[in-house]
Amino acid sequence: MDFLKELGIEQENSGAYNGEWLTCSGELLESVNPATGEVIAAVRQASLAEYEACLGAAQEAFLRWRATPAPARGEIVRKAGNAIRDKKDALGRLITLEMGKILQEGWGEVQEAIDIADFAVGQSRMLYGLSMHSERPGHAMREQWHPLGTVGCITAFNFPMAVWAWNSMLALICGDPILWKPSSETPLCAIGLTNAVRGVFEAEGFGALIPLVVGPPGSIGQTMLEDPRLPLVSFTGSSAVGRKVAATVAGRFGRSILELGGNNAVVLMEDADLDMAIPAIVFGSVGTAGQRCTSTRRILVHEAIRANVEERLVRAYEQVPIGDPSDPKTLCGPLINPKAIASMQKALERAKELGGEVLCGGGTLDGQGNFVKPAIVRAQNEWDVVQEETFAPILYTVGFRDVEDAIAKHNAVPQGLSSSMFTLNMRDAERFLSAAGSDCGIANVNIGTSGAEIGGAFGGEKETGGGRESGSDAWKAYMRRQTNTVNWSTDMPLAQGIQFG
Numbered sequence: 001m002d003f004l005k006e007l008g009i010e011q012e013n014s015g016a017y018n019g020e021w022l023t024c025s026g027e028l029l030e031s032v033n034p035a036t037g038e039v040i041a042a043v044r045q046a047s048l049a050e051y052e053a054c055l056g057a058a059q060e061a062f063l064r065w066r067a068t069p070a071p072a073r074g075e076i077v078r079k080a081g082n083a084i085r086d087k088k089d090a091l092g093r094l095i096t097l098e099m100g101k102i103l104q105e106g107w108g109e110v111q112e113a114i115d116i117a118d119f120a121v122g123q124s125r126m127l128y129g130l131s132m133h134s135e136r137p138g139h140a141m142r143e144q145w146h147p148l149g150t151v152g153c154i155t156a157f158n159f160p161m162a163v164w165a166w167n168s169m170l171a172l173i174c175g176d177p178i179l180w181k182p183s184s185e186t187p188l189c190a191i192g193l194t195n196a197v198r199g200v201f202e203a204e205g206f207g208a209l210i211p212l213v214v215g216p217p218g219s220i221g222q223t224m225l226e227d228p229r230l231p232l233v234s235f236t237g238s239s240a241v242g243r244k245v246a247a248t249v250a251g252r253f254g255r256s257i258l259e260l261g262g263n264n265a266v267v268l269m270e271d272a273d274l275d276m277a278i279p280a281i282v283f284g285s286v287g288t289a290g291q292r293c294t295s296t297r298r299i300l301v302h303e304a305i306r307a308n309v310e311e312r313l314v315r316a317y318e319q320v321p322i323g324d325p326s327d328p329k330t331l332c333g334p335l336i337n338p339k340a341i342a343s344m345q346k347a348l349e350r351a352k353e354l355g356g357e358v359l360c361g362g363g364t365l366d367g368q369g370n371f372v373k374p375a376i377v378r379a380q381n382e383w384d385v386v387q388e389e390t391f392a393p394i395l396y397t398v399g400f401r402d403v404e405d406a407i408a409k410h411n412a413v414p415q416g417l418s419s420s421m422f423t424l425n426m427r428d429a430e431r432f433l434s435a436a437g438s439d440c441g442i443a444n445v446n447i448g449t450s451g452a453e454i455g456g457a458f459g460g461e462k463e464t465g466g467g468r469e470s471g472s473d474a475w476k477a478y479m480r481r482q483t484n485t486v487n488w489s490t491d492m493p494l495a496q497g498i499q500f501g
Contacts, residue, residue: 138489
């Protein structure tokens with residue numbers, strides 16, 4: 001495959017980069033194509049010795065990088081974004097090969113990385129602080145932001161490139177190196193993306209700003225969580241693991257950005273435009289084979305239109321082409337591994353035990369690969385299986401009576417990432433977006449739950465973790481705040497009018 005050569009992927013690859021590719025001493029990790037079960041290539045994983053070499057180099061580079069003016073840092077990030085743009089086709093195809101997304105989604109993910117680089121370039125000139133009036137005469141007060149230090153970034157398989165870019169492009173313009181530990185399911189994506197941009201940083205003498213460490217979660221990942229040299233760790237994964245991440249990092253007074261589970265719902269009011277809603281629901285639930293954190297997992301539908309909605313969704317699901325994700329006609333690729341298939345089947349069995357009716361799908365496809373048929377299940381919102389996130393294409397339909405019932409059921413799950421309401425009623429729409437409406441970090445009207453733009457801060461509440469990445473003022477997480485007071489008078493007054501001495 002020519003695109004593998006273009007990205008420097010070999011049959012056996014190093015799993016550690018710190019400005020140069022290191023000779024690793026860890027076990028061999030094979031990367032498997034989820035569509036065929038075939039081994040693509042192997043990666044020699046990093047040991048703790050290589051981890052130390054990578055973090056040590058990043059720490060040295062930080063001392064020089066933090067002294068580089070932010071707009072100059074932005075210029076290097078601009079070049080990195082262009083390097084990704086030059087390799088967009090190859091990088092997108094690599095995502096499709098190793099993760100299983102269809103080509104359109106693979107290219108779309110790479111475009112996210114390009115977009116956040118463009119965003120970060122502008123942000124590099126807008127790391128604004130504040131000026132404040134002092135209560136003491138002859139004094140000036142201001143607030144400014146400084147680089148934080150080396151950032152740890154632990155990413156999941158489902159967005160093997162974009163999430164690193166969300167974190168790294170902002171961290172870099174803020175003056176921070178970023179140490180990346182990718183998912184063991186998608187190490188080649190991390191190697192390919194590192195190869196795409198490393199020339200930019202190496203040319204400036206800053207290759208160590210983007211160290212990569214491929215290694216087991218139990219050794220490399222745990223070490224990152226416990227390492228006081230990483231003042232911030234960004235983690236994307238399940239809520240169960242995120243709870244341990246939060247406790248470990250907080251235990252050493254570090255910061256964490258947590259992007260965890262979602263149980264995202266679309267609310268269909270009685271007046272919903274179904275010609276818009278049905279395609280949005282199908283993409284949200286079937287796209288990436290239900291393996292997005294923003295995947296649509298619940299449909300809360302007004303009882304007056306429930307039968308019609310379910311009938312239309314079943315017809316749409318029956319038309320979804322499932323198969324080879326590199327085929328332009330395919331809309332649903334494979335799950336990441338056999339464990340994901342087992343998890344889906346377990347959830348479906350539990351739903352049926354509780355009285356759920358499987359309206360369509362749920363089975364597996366014959367032949368190689370981790371292919372399943374996306375399922376629609378009539379369910380009750382309070383069932384344990386509906387309350388949990390199953391990382392697979394299962395869509396639960398739940399009825400409601402009125403807008404109060406809809407919002408109550410919408411919020412009655414532990415997760416709080418993305419949400420959507422389809423309605424033509426302004427009052428219902430604004431209520432959904434109000435403080436008494438959706439309790440999610442993302443709330444949409446007349447669009448689906450998937451497909452966040454980089455301009456807005458991405459993240460959620462409750463068991464989703466509360467973290468924010470990407471746009472808006474998410475850059476502040478990668479910096480430390482400092483309040484300054486300057487006395488330019490000849491007196492020494494104390495605050496609050498205190499007299500001393």
